[in-house]
Amino acid sequence: SQTIHQWPATLVQPVGSPLSLECTVEGTSNPNLYWYRQAAGRGLQLLFYSIGIGQISSEVPQNLSASRPQDRQFILSSKKLLLSDSGFYLCAWSVTGALYGYTFGSGTRLTVV
């Protein structure tokens, strides 16, 4: 069966520090991968999505970037965190065409101080 792993679960980082969040999927190949941010426990904002290795689409211009170095690995990064980057970050995967919707990871709570 397919599983999605996201880490770390919580992170407290100072303003100006770099960020690296990792997401991996097991049990499937060539998944579509997504990064979402959720502020204040409400709406889901799509940040990046990827349909293949090295193929990244950005939905919102911001202080973050994403990379997909391997088929089932998706990384969210920042060179210098801002206070406004705080939030709950969710990784998700789907099959091509997303027929069955998205499966989400358990999320990373990022607090920038």
Added chain:
Amino acid sequence: GQQLNQSPQSMFIQEGEDVSMNCTSSSIFNTWLWYKQDPGEGPVLLIALYKAGELTSNGRLTAQFGITRKDSFLNISASIPSDVGIYFCAGQLTGNQFYFGTGTSLTVIP
């Protein structure tokens, strides 16, 4: 991007009551999904709808794909404390992307 409006934004109900929430859009969608997010966790898929007019149940949950294809509804019968969380609708036009609603926060009072 597409905007999906969910209502109500939040609900406070007594245990045992039924719950109704809906999701509307100005666009016609081919697929509707309903997710539930427990506090501090990622959303989990509850129900998927693929045809206009489709009515699908999952235990005490029932969801419907609106006839106009611009809306969807979720009902929860006989609510229990573990129903607490945020419920999201999601709609798919074509391709790989789903658009998520703004969420309905449900609180169940024992």
